[in-house]
Amino acid sequence: MADTSTPDIIYTKVDEAPELASASLLPIIQSFATAADITVGTRDISLAGRILATFPDHLTEDQRVSDDLAALGELVKQPGANVIKLPNISASVPQLVAAVRELQGQGYAIPDYPETPETDAEKEVRARYDAIKGSAVNPVLREGNSDRRAAAPVKKYAQNNPHRMGDWSSDSKTRVASMDAGDFFSNEKSATLDGAATAKIVLEGANGETVLKEGVSYPAGTVVDATYMSASALDAFLAEEIKKTKEEGVLFSLHLKATMMKVSDPIIFGHAVKEWLKPVFDKYGDRMKELGVNPASGLGDLLERVKDDAEIMAAIEDCRAARPPMYMVDSDRGITNLHVPSDVIIDASMPALIRSGGKGWGPDNKEHDAVCIIPDSSYAPVYDESIKFFKANGKLDPATAGTVQNLGLMAQKAEEYGSHPTTFEIPEDGTVKMILEDGTVLHSHEVKKGDIWRSASARKAPIEDWVNLAIERQKATGYRAIFWLDETRAHDAELISFVKPILEAKGVADKFEIMAPREATRASLETITKGENTIAITGNVLRDYLTDLFPILELATSAKMLSIVKLMNGGGLFETGAGGSAPKHVQQLQAENHLRWDSLGEFCALGESFKFLGETKDNARARILGETIEEATQGILDHNRSPSRKVGEPDNRDSHYWFARYWAEALAAQTDDPKLAEEFAPMAKALAENEDQIVAELAAAQGSPADTGGYYHPDAGRLATVMRPSPTLNGIIGK
Structure with a gap:
């Protein structure tokens, strides 16, 4: 113990x-x-x-x-x-x-x-x-809420020793593709609770009511969201983008976060694998299911399970030949973008592609333009606008660029979309309802079998703490400060109803701007291109995305960020x-x-x-x-x-x-x-x-294989031997 x-x-x-x-x-x-x-x-x-x-x-x-x-x-x-x-x-x-x-x-x-x-x-x-x-x-x-920024010595070093940036061309074919209907963004509903409440989530279908989750409790003032992604709309979107990517002659790449969004994004990933191999699944789906194939586990797992079935393997090769070339994780080993759901994480993969001038590695081990598939349109505009900005203005110069700091709302599981235990793959057609204990139907959606429904929340105290943290940071720095909130989005509109009164009550409303993510992205890039600084005040998911995007552009890596969580x-x-x-x-x-x-x-x-x-x-x-x-x-x-x-x-x-x-x-x-x-x-x-x-x-x-006794669970003794190989240093430190 x-x-x-x-x-x-x-x-x-x-x-x-x-x-x-x-x-x-x-x-x-x-x-x-x-x-x-x-x-x-x-x-x-x-x-x-x-x-x-x-x-x-x-x-x-x-x-x-x-x-x-x-x-x-x-x-x-x-x-x-x-x-x-x-x-x-x-x-x-x-x-x-x-x-x-x-x-x-x-x-x-x-x-x-x-x-x-x-x-x-x-x-x-x-x-x-x-x-x-x-x-x-x-x-x-x-x-607590997040305060992430480049430490002063790290930013100074990056400016004095600028890293290599890929060149952008105005005729680059690289683009972002996301759904324009049927996604989480377009179906979102949001409400702020007047009092404390407990909710249950039910699916009303032809066979009666199924309780998906009960006993979900919220304190007064909680912003509660609900939304869903249409499986049929997702499949149609993926099919169209595979076709368009083939016509454009560029790489096909999918960018999700199947780790943080542990329920929703693996399902979306599985849809992409299945759509990519649709002719194979149409013909051999039952046989592959018997072999234990689960598209959500990725192409790598699928190939391992069907490798001894020559007929299926031949069909896969025929399908691959008809598809556009795929963005590769490891072209030497044949590891594609669709092999493992955790291999391509959007907050790391998209900044890397943008930093490299919009290029991704193809199966020929060369760099190519790519179509970046980000199905949900909630935050895809951030990457879309970044690509458009650099196409028009050329690459960022790290030697002269200012910095984007971030204050992120995340305390008490705020906005835990997808990883929250209120995300479900719908088992049958029907209506999903969030029902409060007094019988009030807070949110309701008509859904089809296979749709992905999810809910998340943000509590009042963390929201107020986040706004006050932003006020403190802006006062301390004098930087341009932007709340990345879209008044046309249901969730963001509820947050704005908290933000504006606090700013006005503190007499600092003139110090802050409120912009939708697309507009905020352009404003921030324009600001740092001029060598000036800005503060991005965002929700949880954007916090995660932006604290990779801007550091990778400014510093070449996000691993060097100062990240402080002031616990409430x-x-x-x-x-x-x-x-x-x-x-x-x-x-x-x-x-x-x-x-x-x-x-x-x-x-x-x-x-x-x-x-x-x-x-x-x-x-x-x-x-x-x-x-x-x-x-x-x-x-x-x-x-x-x-x-x-x-x-x-x-x-x-x-x-x-x-x-x-x-x-x-x-x-x-x-x-x-x-x-x-x-x-x-x-x-x-x-x-x-x-x-x-x-x-x-x-x-x-150095130079020979190292044995730590395990990958996920290394042996402490062996690990110490490998990582502390200098007796002289160990002796000095030990004294």
């Missing part, structure tokens, strides 16, 4: 590349923190940890683990919370299944993931696993950027023992965490540690100590050596606490004098 005491700072145990990096960085952090009597402990929110915590009844006593996510969910509601949250896997079904298999192979007798549960026992197991899928972590921990009850959640968990980085480490993960996001979050602790606990040394972390971070940037992408060159472990050295040197040089300076002077001296030895030991580790 995990430690039940609460450390001063909690550093989350996560997955993939950031977890590998933690094995190297965390011992450094813990060593330095002792100088200020600060304890830094871990809590496990990794996919493997969450799986094990979900099935204690299947494990031996020594295998059982505490439910750290649930414990953290309670801690973030406390005033003293101080959590550094690294990127974790938002599991798709293929990832979940792979993690289960690995854990079973390590001796954990957890049940298989039942893809088609039939018995009550299988349905109960499936329900437990479904609670782990998708964005299961963030809604629990984010008890007074604590702090410090996120380490928006760079995902980087599975390709893990693959490179396994093959070559080189980790290219950049921990700059961790450095930025760490500095803020220590400074916050200094304020809340009146710990002067914590404040000094935080300030000197900023100096160390600047040193990493100024001296180009970030990891290289190539084996044989400095990697993540080298950057941690330099971070420790610059941090120790800054502490030894500061004058606010002479005794602290005296304590760190020997370490700073030892790290400098042993540079050649440490660098050589780190370099010697």
Whole structure:
């Protein structure tokens, strides 16, 4: 069982590349923190940890683990919370299944993931696993609204060392395609509740009433939305776009978020796979179903299941030949855009394509223009307008560009579209109704079998906190401030009814603009092109999208963002950027023992965490540690100590050596606490004098395969051996 005491700072145990990096960085952090009597402990929110915590009844006593996510969910509601949250896997079904298999192979007798549960026992197991899928972590921990921006030293470095941007051509064929009817945007209804209420969601069909969900409770002032996507309209749209893409001679690409939108987007993904192979499904659908094919699992899983059926494989090849070339995830290995639902995540894939001049990789291993399929039109205009802007104006210049900061509404699961447990694939034709306990029908939609219906909400207190946070940030910076809200959209119109009165009551209405996402995108791009700055004040999904889009254009990556969540009850959640968990980085480490993960996001979050602790606990040394972390971070940037992408060159472990050295040197040089300076002077001296030895030991580790004992659930001892290969560095830090 995990430690039940609460450390001063909690550093989350996560997955993939950031977890590998933690094995190297965390011992450094813990060593330095002792100088200020600060304890830094871990809590496990990794996919493997969450799986094990979900099935204690299947494990031996020594295998059982505490439910750290649930414990953290309670801690973030406390005033003293101080959590550094690294990127974790938002599991798709293929990832979940792979993690289960690995854990079973390590001796954990957890049940298989039942893809088609039939018995009550299988349905109960499936329900437990479904609670782990998708964005299961963030809604629990984010008890505050988001403040994301480029840290000053990171932005300065990007301007002084501009990254490469792809050239845009005015005759580029790249475009965004989204539905103009029948999607979530066009069918949305929204209402603000006058009083507290409990609702049930029912489907009234020919066979009577089916309760989809009951006991959904909302406090007074909650904005409650409901909408659906028509399956027939989606299929017609996909068929038309496949045809048009073929005619245009460009790549076909689908951009969704099948991880965060864990219910809705995998279904949409499945529709795309099925439409792409429609002639095959029309002829062999029953046979493929017998083989266990589920289109929502992706083309990769489908091909694996039918590989021994020569007739189906031949039909697939014939169909592929008639289709447009597809945007590739890995052209060398034949991994397409439709292979795995979690491979192409819109908030990362679209900015990368825009940064590269509208180009995507094709099956010929060359770059081509692409049609970007984003079925729902709620936020597709952001990417559509970006592409149109760069076609007309050319690429952004990172050396002169201003910055877009973001304040995002996300507290208490605000706007958790698609990942919220009120999303359903409709089993039969009928009417879906949200009915309050007094009999009031809050929302109602006529739906067909296969349609995707969903509801989400945003509570009054988080909305008001979000607006007040925006007022504080605009006052502190003087930047242009825009609420990205569309008055013609049902949900946004309800939010505007909160925003305007608060701005007027505070006497700051003239400091803010309200624009629909398309217009706000153009205004923001025009602003930063002039070298000026702006604040994007957005809902939850746009927060997620924009804190990848603008950082990737400005900084080349979103992993270096400063991400602060001011928890509503007074604590702090410090996120380490928006760079995902980087599975390709893990693959490179396994093959070559080189980790290219950049921990700059961790450095930025760490500095803020220590400074916050200094304020809340009146710990002067914590404040000094935080300030000197900023100096160390600047040193990493100024001296180009970030990891290289190539084996044989400095990697993540080298950057941690330099971070420790610059941090120790800054502490030894500061004058606010002479005794602290005296304590760190020997370490700073030892790290400098042993540079050649440490660098050589780190370099010697590279070049051969690395075994960490597991992908989703590595062995702690083996992981430490791989990620801490310098005895000299370990000895200095250990003192």
